Amino acid sequence: MNAAISMVFGFGLFVVAGSVVIFLVNGLHWPFEMSRPLIAAMSFASGLGAVSLQIFLYSVCSLPLSVSSIAIPWLGAAAIMAWMLITKPGYAGWTRTMAKHDSRLSVVGGVMVMVILVQVGYCIVYSISQPISGWDAWAIWFLKAKAFFISDGIPSSHFFSTTYHHPDYPLLVPLAIVWEYVVLGGIDDQTAKIIFPLMLLALLVIFSATLSKETNRTTGLSFAALLAITPLFVMHGGGLAGAGDYVGYADLALSLYFFASATCLYRYQVDRDRVWGLLAFLFLGMGAWTKNEGLVWALAGSAILIGTARSWRVAGVGLGLVSVFVAPWTIFKIWASLPNDVMSQGGWRALVAGVDRVPTVLTWMWQSMIGNGLHGLIWPAFVISSALNWRQLLSTPLRSSALLVGVQLLVYGAVYLMSPYDVEWHLATSIDRVILHLSPIALWVAGVNVFQLRERMRTVENGNRVGGAVPVEAIGGTPV
Amino acid sequence: MGGMLVRWLGGVFVIAWIGLSYEPLRIEFESLKTIVSLWHVDAVTKRRQIDGPVYDFVQRVSEIIPPRQNELVYLFAADSGYTYQKSNYYLYPRSLTLIDPARLEAQDVSAGAYLIVYLPPRLSMRDLEAVQRDWETVHQALPPIGQVYRTRNAGIYRVLSGR
Numbered sequence: 001m002n003a004a005i006s007m008v009f010g011f012g013l014f015v016v017a018g019s020v021v022i023f024l025v026n027g028l029h030w031p032f033e034m035s036r037p038l039i040a041a042m043s044f045a046s047g048l049g050a051v052s053l054q055i056f057l058y059s060v061c062s063l064p065l066s067v068s069s070i071a072i073p074w075l076g077a078a079a080i081m082a083w084m085l086i087t088k089p090g091y092a093g094w095t096r097t098m099a100k101h102d103s104r105l106s107v108v109g110g111v112m113v114m115v116i117l118v119q120v121g122y123c124i125v126y127s128i129s130q131p132i133s134g135w136d137a138w139a140i141w142f143l144k145a146k147a148f149f150i151s152d153g154i155p156s157s158h159f160f161s162t163t164y165h166h167p168d169y170p171l172l173v174p175l176a177i178v179w180e181y182v183v184l185g186g187i188d189d190q191t192a193k194i195i196f197p198l199m200l201l202a203l204l205v206i207f208s209a210t211l212s213k214e215t216n217r218t219t220g221l222s223f224a225a226l227l228a229i230t231p232l233f234v235m236h237g238g239g240l241a242g243a244g245d246y247v248g249y250a251d252l253a254l255s256l257y258f259f260a261s262a263t264c265l266y267r268y269q270v271d272r273d274r275v276w277g278l279l280a281f282l283f284l285g286m287g288a289w290t291k292n293e294g295l296v297w298a299l300a301g302s303a304i305l306i307g308t309a310r311s312w313r314v315a316g317v318g319l320g321l322v323s324v325f326v327a328p329w330t331i332f333k334i335w336a337s338l339p340n341d342v343m344s345q346g347g348w349r350a351l352v353a354g355v356d357r358v359p360t361v362l363t364w365m366w367q368s369m370i371g372n373g374l375h376g377l378i379w380p381a382f383v384i385s386s387a388l389n390w391r392q393l394l395s396t397p398l399r400s401s402a403l404l405v406g407v408q409l410l411v412y413g414a415v416y417l418m419s420p421y422d423v424e425w426h427l428a429t430s431i432d433r434v435i436l437h438l439s440p441i442a443l444w445v446a447g448v449n450v451f452q453l454r455e456r457m458r459t460v461e462n463g464n465r466v467g468g469a470v471p472v473e474a475i476g477g478t479p480v
Numbered sequence: 481m482g483g484m485l486v487r488w489l490g491g492v493f494v495i496a497w498i499g500l501s502y503e504p505l506r507i508e509f510e511s512l513k514t515i516v517s518l519w520h521v522d523a524v525t526k527r528r529q530i531d532g533p534v535y536d537f538v539q540r541v542s543e544i545i546p547p548r549q550n551e552l553v554y555l556f557a558a559d560s561g562y563t564y565q566k567s568n569y570y571l572y573p574r575s576l577t578l579i580d581p582a583r584l585e586a587q588d589v590s591a592g593a594y595l596i597v598y599l600p601p602r603l604s605m606r607d608l609e610a611v612q613r614d615w616e617t618v619h620q621a622l623p624p625i626g627q628v629y630r631t632r633n634a635g636i637y638r639v640l641s642g643r
Contacts (some may be wrong), residue, residue: 084590122511229497240504240511241511242507377500
């Protein structure tokens with residue numbers, strides 16, 4: 001019972017810290033245009049990043065890792081934020097709008113909500129009823145968490161001298177687990193696993209809310225339900241006995257940040273509301289603080305954001321946000337000379353030398369995306385719907401999401417070409433996980449494509465029925 | 481007509497997706513049965529089921545070697561990667577170093593450090609012979625060691641002299 005209360009407090013702090021971060025990012029304004037579930041999910045995701053960074057900075061400064069030292073700054077900031085919100089005139093109107101919005105749910109939508117809740121419920125129950133078992137979970141992420149917790153900060157130099165756990169991997173996930181250990185008052189890796197199904201829940205909520213805004217609620221919930229039954233997400237969010245238990249890997253967290261940054265980038269390009277642009281930057285930074293793959297993503301995403309930002313202030317503040325999450329760990333890595341043992345240091349020569357691996361890499365990618373069924377039909381849906389909707393895809397901000405997915409896939413391909421390991425082994429142990437990073441974006445784009453295609457067909461049918469001419473815009477064209 | 485086609489294609493797609501998810505969802509249902517059957521099983525038993533005999537071994541090591549960061553522990557194991565990673569997790573904060581038989585030099589080993597040896601219970605004859613050869617190499621290179629604990633397939637030793 002005590003553990004349950006501690007855990008609820010632990011998650012609560014993630015949400016509180018994240019909401020404070022979003023409030024600050026939005027220039028001391030509450031993002032009234034977002035629904036409550038979306039704010040809660042985005043706050044949870046932001047809170048994971050903020051609290052883990054706080055723990056890292058405390059560790060570097062040799063400050064004690066205790067409940068009070070970590071929680072009090074956030075609770076104080078939240079109290080000030082709440083006071084500012086309650087005294088703000090628009091707050092009452094916002095709560096009424098939210099209540100009205102929450103009441104609309106179709107029967108199909110209700111069924112989809114049930115599917116999502118059953119899947120997340122399963123993941124929560126299964127994950128906390130089993131000890132950690134996936135290789136990377138205990139060999140890398142939970143080991144780092146244990147080391148920081150036991151050392152009450154930066155572990156010994158011996159810890160960083162062994163390369164088995166990839167010492168240069170960023171620390172968002174391990175230090176979020178450290179916060180759970182601090183709250184629990186000891187190492188309980190089985191209970192701390194609950195953070196992962198909650199990441200899945202946050203991903204599904206952000207997915208459903210943003211797709212609903214772009215299409216309609218039933219479509220948003222239906223595609224979110226498809227994501228919820230996709231086997232690899234269940235394996236990373238909860239685990240499947242005998243088939244795969246990857247709870248404790250950082251890939252689901254990266255998937256969450258990749259998706260959140262892509263969807264905020266899209267919204268920013270559609271609405272031009274600075275909060276979306278800054279949130280996109282924030283999640284790009286948090287992705288880079290989760291895994292090294294996030295560094296490339298942050299670079300590509302920042303380039304697109306800067307290229308399309310209408311305000312230099314948004315670009316400047318945004319780059320500052322990315323730096324807040326990238327700089328501390330990068331400086332520490334350089335200072336401690338932490339090696340990267342996953343990529344060959346050979347540069348272009350290694351890339352060119354690995355060209356003969358291209359067929360192998362493509363075969364494995366194909367197997368992972370389509371052949372083994374672990375990603376459901378996400379990738380066929382993405383490719384077919386994008387081909388059918390190509391004109392809309394290329395003429396709307398949706399192209400940024402598709403471009404990011406394409407760039408990241410190319411980068412992953414290049415890493416395999418340059419890998420110092422046996423490429424078959426490297427692919428076998430990681431390809432499904434790296435595709436997982438991009439699958440939610442691919443499904444989201446497919447959802448928008450399908451909706452736009454359906455609307456276009458409907459418009460064409462209606463045009464035929466009344467015998468009128470079909471507007472050129474309705475079929476994705478540009479009027480002359 | 482076009483709208484019908486899109487709807488029809490969409491329906492086929494969703495049915496195919498659900499069909500593809502049948503097996504994972506069946507496993508999910510089976511997993512729920514596992515949860516119920518293991519509800520009253522304690523965490524240690526569950527860990528033993530996942531990690532196997534190596535878990536019992538590291539528990540024994542944990543009881544004997546104090547959990548201090550300056551406690552040097554050398555590991556010699558048959559399936560070195562797996563045992564090292566598992567031991568590293570469970571034995572942290574002890575400073576665990578995996579012995580490479582080909583590179584071991586007596587002057588590298590510190591006096592007072594521990595040496596833990598672990599062989600999985602089931603080894604093929606070929607693997608066993610290879611391990612025996614490696615162990616002879618290690619034993620010759622090591623300074624004198626004293627036995628602290630020993631079973632048929634595992635042991636804990638103390639390095640009596642060295643660097």
